Amino acid sequence: MKPFFLLSLLWCQFSWAIDTQPLNKNQSIDYPSIARIHFQHQKQLQSLDALSDVWAVNQQQQFAIVYIQDPSTLQKLHDLDLPMYLDHKLMAQHALDQQNIKANSHLSNKMGTGIPGFACYSTVEETFQRMDQMELNHPNLAEVLDIGDSWEKTVNGLAGHDIRILKLTNQSTIGDKPILFLASAIHAREYATAELNTRFAEYLLSQYGLNADVTWILDHHEIHFSLQTNPDGRKQAETGLLWRKNTNQDYCSPSSNDRGADLNRNYQFEWATGNDQCGPTYGGSSAESEPELMAQMAYIREIFDDHRGPGINDPVADDTSGVFVDIHSYSQLVLYPWGFTGSLSPNDNQFQALSKRTAWFNDYLPESASDLYPVNGASIDTTYGELGIASLVFELGTSFFQDCNSFESTVLPDNLDALMYLARVAQAPYKQPLGPDIENLLLIPNVVLADSNIQVSGTANDDRYSQANGPQSTESIQSVTAYINQLPTQATSGTALAATDGNYDEVQEDFNSTISTTGLTTGKNLVYVHASDGLRAGATFAKFVDVVLENEVAHLTGTVTDALTGNAIPGGLLQINQSNALTVSDGSYSQWVQPGQADLVVSAANYSSQTLSNLNLVAGTQLVQDIQLHPFCDIFSDDMESGSPNWNNQNPWAISNELSVSPNNAWSDSPGGNYSDNLNLSLTTPAISITDAQSLEVSYMSHCDTEAGYDYGHFEVQFDGGSWQEISTCNNQDQWQQEIEPLNPPNGSNELKLRFRLTTDSSVTRDGWHIDDIKVKASGSLCTALLVDTIFVHGFDN
Ligand SMILES: [Zn+2]
Structure with missing residues (x-):
């Protein structure tokens, strides 16, 4: 590498970092700028929120990401006297996003190409087209409703947008059905939110009749989607503007890009007057003054029953059905009421269970909305506070303009699972999350002739809670029950399934029983299973059994x-x-x-x-x-208990007893403390011989407590001294997790090395990466010798 190239690389790394010195009061900056502002208590955070556009908050590290658009904003922030560090990395990303949108702006009116530069996100028109397509392709399951007009349409009937709802349910099954209401894009610039909900709707429709859970959920529930809650504002954001509010010209000034009302401060419950009409959180002239919200709330009041008592501390009854989720970005959070006060809601216990189960799927931090910062007139306070609906906010991902790669690989799959869980428990969201979940439900055989026996197996687990905000109490499993073609909540009797170890007395229990299909009609039948911890039954899980001729x-x-x-x-x-x-x-x-x-x-x-x-x-x-x-045979195994000879560990990587799975030791990048800034340090295994291996599988325990979105653990592999290939990355994961990675060695490979590399940026440090119990398994003729040895050692005597 030529020296100048090396220098420019170093310079790049530096220019992408966060300032190490706080912003000086006399220092001039470019506009817009983005800064991290550190706070010490909630009052300061509230002031920040009132004065400026707060993009995200990191409560654990106590800083907010703030957008500084002009000198007057900077002056107001300086007056708060809080340490402010310019975030060059976010600024560079923001500039790249703007370039990307500009370079693709010629596509902006072409249907099917998405938001310019962000092809994975549909525009408003494309979203509406996908809704129509769903209705057209699945007329018995999907319906599109027009429930009102956007602000622009109310002042000019030709321009502007309809406020549209997509409703999914099997229209052939009647009765009072629990409702899941999913809203998105109320804040225009939060690109990923509408796409997540649209994909969830398309997933449900595509899996109806194939996936047993999707089938019973659509048969027995209504799922209502408000995909583009703020279409006028969203059209502004699609041009690359950081537009958040609607476009109401009565606020601020008619042509200002700061005009409009923040629709998520315009809800009725604990609505409060704001005086800065140009501010990002201006809540409108009165509660529900904005036509988009008026339409949404009229619709919600029509479809949901009111389950709330008159008093602020009246709890909602445990058996109340229905869930409301308002999808936002960004910050990787699952939030629950209250938002307007730090006092606990009367259903705080139940909200903790619901949010911790949900966060188990998307790995976000579950917390009450006011823990983020108190807000007035927000969606979930109204849907819960007025009507008693179990209500959550998701804050997706790590950016308003989330890049499509990370949306497809992480945000989408993690949150589809979380939404699926909420659909499962929508019939009793205050109760079922306190009961156990079911994992790995399996029916064998599941395609049978009439009058056959099938084996039902799986694991009942009361402990599938996110631990990210403290533990949740768990109880031992008491029973697991199967029901055929009857929802557990409506069934009169079921079949008890037996514990594999003979007794139900632990928090996690395998079950395995035989049930008969006698009396079932030809075709797909549903077998529902749920578990109880004695106090409460948990979520329902189902599989098909297909009775055939x-x-x-x-x-x-x-x-x-x-x-x-x-x-x-x-x-x-x-x-x-x-x-x-x-x-x-x-x-x-x-x-x-x-x-x-x-x-x-x-x-x-x-x-x-x-x-x-x-x-x-x-x-x-x-x-x-x-x-x-x-x-498979084990070709490499190290539990770090015997010194791990021949590893290559860059200082300070060392074996330590700070945290471990197999007692007492594990590798740590920073034994006894936090890692440092600006690191790129690796830990490499000795060479592992893989001659004649047919397939490989690496497993290890990982505890990857790093700063979300900035500091990463990289797991890499190298075959025969070639280039290192990244297999996976981790960050912000403060509990042990087993990673299992199948590897495909190039033909004729002889040697494998594994590398664990920590990279950190220029600020915010955490405990770091701990690695334990590494195993490499192989199959193929390489195992022949090893397995023959084992047989010889064991001497055939067992
Ligand atoms: Zn938002």
């Missing part, structure tokens, strides 16, 4: 054996075209499969799984497939 399905049979020894593999799982089967003691299996072309996936504990592609399954015929699986 023999001449209408294919019959797949064969054996599964060990590729090295030829021994039968009992308990192997075969999955094909939604049909599951297990091998029995002689390694044989037999399963009914719906006809068609499909892939067969075969897996078993301690074996490398195998896929047989495009099997042709013909109704009324039998297909025989004998499968050999290659066993």
Whole structure:
């Protein structure tokens, strides 16, 4: 590398950092600028919020990200006398975003290309088109409603937008259905929010009839989406403006980009007058003064019953149904009422359970909204405070203009799971989150002839709570119950499922029982399962059992054996075209499969799984497939208890007893304290021989307590001394988690090294990265020698 290039790299790194010295009162800055302002108590944070545009708040580190648009804002911030550090990294990102939007602005009126520069986010028009498409493709499940007009449409009937609702439910099943209401994009600039909800709606429709949970949820619930809650404002934000409010010209001045009302301060409950009409949180001239909100609240009052008593401290009854979620960005939070006061709501216990279960899925911090900073006239205070709806806010991701890569890889999948959980418990959100969850529910076989037995297995777990804001109390599992074609909440009787270890007496319990399908009609039947901790039953989980006629399905049979020894593999799982089967003691299996072309996936504990592609399954015929699986053998294992020789650890990486899984030791990047700023330090394993390995799997325990969005752990691999490849990154994860990574070695590879590398930026430090219990497993002929050795050592005597 040439010296000047190295220098420019160093300079780049520096220019992307956060200032180490606070902003001097006489210092001149560029506009706009973005700064971290550190505060010591909530009052100061409230002042910040009143004076400026607060983008995000980090409560643990006690700083706010603040947008400084002009000299007068800077002066007001200086007057607060709080340390202010320019964030060059965010400024550079913001400038890049603006360039990106500009460079793609020629696409702005072309349907289907998304927000310029952010192709993964639909524009308002595209969102409306996708809503219409859902209604067109699924007329019995989806309906689009026009519930009012945006501000621009109320003053000029031709321009502006309709306020539209997408309602999903199976219109053939009638009755009083619990409601999940999902709102998004009330703040115009929060790009990812509408997309998450739109994708959730499309996911539900695409999985109806295929996924048992989606099917019962749409059969027995209504899900209402307010996808583009603030369409006028959103059109401004789509041009790259940081527009937050609606576009009401009566506030501030008609042509100002600071005009409009903050719709999420315009709700009725504890609404308060604001005096700065140009400020980002101006709440309108009176509660529900804005047409977008008037329409939304009229609709909500029509579809939800009122379950709240007259007093501020009247709790909502435990069996109340319905959930409201207002999706915002950014900060990675799950918030619950109250927002207007630091006092606890009368349902605080239940909100803690609901938010901690939800945050288990998206890994966000669960906290009360006022812990962030107190606000008046916000959505969830009104939906909970007025009507008693269990209400949450999500603050998605790490940026208003979240890049599409991280949206697709993290924000979307994590939050789809969180929304799915809320749909599951919408029938009793104040009660079910206090009861246990079900994991790994499996029915085998699930495609059966009439009058068969099926095995129901899984794990009941009362402990699936986020621990990020303190522990939640848990109880032992007392029972697990299955119900066929009857929702547990409506069923008269179910079948008790037995604990695998004989007794239900722990917080986490495996269950395994046989139930009969006698009396079920041909076609897909639903098996519902829920668990109880004695006090409360938890969320409902379901799977299909497909009762078939023999001449209408294919019959797949064969054996599964060990590729090295030829021994039968009992308990192997075969999955094909939604049909599951297990091998029995002689390694044989037999399963009914719906006809068609499909892939067969075969897996078993301690074996490398195998896929047989495009099997042709013909109704009324039998297909025989004998499968050999290659066993995994351990080729590297280190629990850090015996000194870990031959590792390469850059100082201060060391083995320490600060935190560990297998007692007493683990690697730590910063034993006994926090890591430092501006680091790039790695820990590398010795070379691991992988000659003749067919497939590899690395597992390790990771505790990655770093600053969210800035400081990262990178897990990397290297084959035969080649270039390092990043496999995964971690950050902001302050509990132990097992990471399992399958690796694909290039053909003919002989040697593998693993590297754990910590990178940190120029401010805010945390405890850091701890690594324990690393294992590498391989399959292939490399295992032959190892396994023969094991057999010899054990001497066949067991
Ligand atoms: Zn927001």
